[in-house]
Amino acid sequence: MAEKNVIRALMVQTPSLPGNLGRVASAIGMMGGDIGEIETVQVGPTWTMRNIIVSCDSETHLQEVLETVRNLEGVILHAVSDDVLQAHEGGKIHMTSRLDIHSISDLRRVYTPGVAEVCREIEKDPEKARIYTSIGNSVAIVTDGTAILGLGDIGSVAGMPVMEGKAALFDRFVGISGIPILLNTKDPDEIVRTVKNIASGFGGILLEDIGSPHCFEVEERLKNELDIPVMHDDQHGTAVVTLAAVISACRSAGVDLKDASVGQIGLGAAGLAICRMCMAYGVSDVVGVDLSEDAKARLAQYGGAPVDSLPELMERCDIVIATTGVPGLIKKEWIRKGQVILSLSNPKPEIEPEEALAAGAAYAADGRSVNNVLGFPGIFRGVLNARSTEITPQMLTAAAEAIAACTKPGYLVPNPLNARVHQVVAEAVETVAHS
Numbered sequence: 001m002a003e004k005n006v007i008r009a010l011m012v013q014t015p016s017l018p019g020n021l022g023r024v025a026s027a028i029g030m031m032g033g034d035i036g037e038i039e040t041v042q043v044g045p046t047w048t049m050r051n052i053i054v055s056c057d058s059e060t061h062l063q064e065v066l067e068t069v070r071n072l073e074g075v076i077l078h079a080v081s082d083d084v085l086q087a088h089e090g091g092k093i094h095m096t097s098r099l100d101i102h103s104i105s106d107l108r109r110v111y112t113p114g115v116a117e118v119c120r121e122i123e124k125d126p127e128k129a130r131i132y133t134s135i136g137n138s139v140a141i142v143t144d145g146t147a148i149l150g151l152g153d154i155g156s157v158a159g160m161p162v163m164e165g166k167a168a169l170f171d172r173f174v175g176i177s178g179i180p181i182l183l184n185t186k187d188p189d190e191i192v193r194t195v196k197n198i199a200s201g202f203g204g205i206l207l208e209d210i211g212s213p214h215c216f217e218v219e220e221r222l223k224n225e226l227d228i229p230v231m232h233d234d235q236h237g238t239a240v241v242t243l244a245a246v247i248s249a250c251r252s253a254g255v256d257l258k259d260a261s262v263g264q265i266g267l268g269a270a271g272l273a274i275c276r277m278c279m280a281y282g283v284s285d286v287v288g289v290d291l292s293e294d295a296k297a298r299l300a301q302y303g304g305a306p307v308d309s310l311p312e313l314m315e316r317c318d319i320v321i322a323t324t325g326v327p328g329l330i331k332k333e334w335i336r337k338g339q340v341i342l343s344l345s346n347p348k349p350e351i352e353p354e355e356a357l358a359a360g361a362a363y364a365a366d367g368r369s370v371n372n373v374l375g376f377p378g379i380f381r382g383v384l385n386a387r388s389t390e391i392t393p394q395m396l397t398a399a400a401e402a403i404a405a406c407t408k409p410g411y412l413v414p415n416p417l418n419a420r421v422h423q424v425v426a427e428a429v430e431t432v433a434h435s
């Protein structure tokens, strides 16, 4: 089944008689529409109004589904709205006070004059900022907008919905305050200077959707020059989750990962980090392909083997990972029976997992399931809990192994909605930090 990217909310009125919702659902299903949540919004004397979420393959497909619903006898389609856009109205995050402010004494405690005493305490002993402020539980989510998902250099403001999404996930899964920081520069010197100048307000820095190759220099310099943890999510968050998926696939297939050949398509931020992490884990045959000769040279510098063509890589490797941002790049004819195919580009993969499986892949997944949401929340929870000043390769490996350990047999990764996963990742990272 192809990915359904057009998601709409249909406001549908039906007669309040048994079978009428069933008629609507069947009609949508017969047309290939995928039904999500159904909510009853109003009940009249003889009718019921429901909001039905429907996903379709394309605008044309949506129109066909709508036409079918409109033609149902006794059914009225009142409105069609874009559910995803609607959910974003007003933004996804909001700063709230942890203290109630009802009385004058509350006001004096939370704000002036009481707050001045707390300022003095921190002035005398800056370490107390960890106790008396939210700094130790806040992470800056910093982007320059140059590689927003696979959408390219669309600017940091256009990337804000992604940054707000990361902040929402931080809050939901590990209770960290993620604060989006949108940069108006792509210059590495300026990025480093700006992040250093704001860093004292945060317990950690998550670099997000900063394109390659400048992301490598920016992350390296910030790691060296700051005494709080810094991680480029698209590099290491992605590599952690991908390694976990690869470990799980090999475990299910009864194969030793160290003996498998891993092929990486796209050697940018995500791709190069995935290769480095696989090599550090002991995989001896890591090959990669990229349009950029510089990207291939970087892989060689770290001990990987660049190859010249995509079909050559597909022919040679047992496990193929793609992070190019190019939808449909992998042709089904190239897939070998029994291969593991992870086409991780968002919002659309290099090949749909269903197509890869139909072409003979033993396991296949895309960026919706093999996603750094399984990594970055727990990694930062772990280092903030441990008050670590850095995120080390050993912590990242521990995080990958923790994710793999939470994965049910036959699956590649766990469900990110399972809170236990983030807790287990945090504990694994914290344990390494204390060791």
Ligand SMILES: NC(=O)C1=CN([C@@H]2O[C@H](COP(=O)(O)OP(=O)(O)OC[C@H]3O[C@@H](n4cnc5c(N)ncnc54)[C@H](O)[C@@H]3O)[C@@H](O)[C@H]2O)C=CC1
Pocket: 147, 148, 149, 150, 151, 209, 210, 211, 212, 233, 234, 235, 238, 265, 266, 267, 268, 269, 270, 271, 289, 290, 291, 292, 295, 322, 323, 324, 325, 326, 329, 344, 345, 346, 347, 366, 367, 368, 370, 371, 372, 373
């Ligand atoms: N599932 C997940 O958790 C994640 C997925 N991604 C996805 O990976 C993709 C790439 O992200 P980044 O690595 O941050 O971007 P990037 O811009 O740093 O790297 C992309 C690389 O792909 C190469 N490339 C482009 N077209 C190619 C082709 N036809 N053949 C070979 N190489 C090609 C580019 O030269 C570049 O080196 C994006 O779509 C992003 O959404 C990134 C991070 C996490």
Ligand SMILES: CC(=O)C(=O)O
Pocket: 148, 149, 150, 209, 233, 234, 345, 346, 367, 371, 372, 373
């Ligand atoms: C998931 C993510 O970070 C990306 O696609 O860029």
Ligand SMILES: [Mg+2]
Pocket: 149, 208, 209, 233, 234
């Ligand atoms: Mg990203």
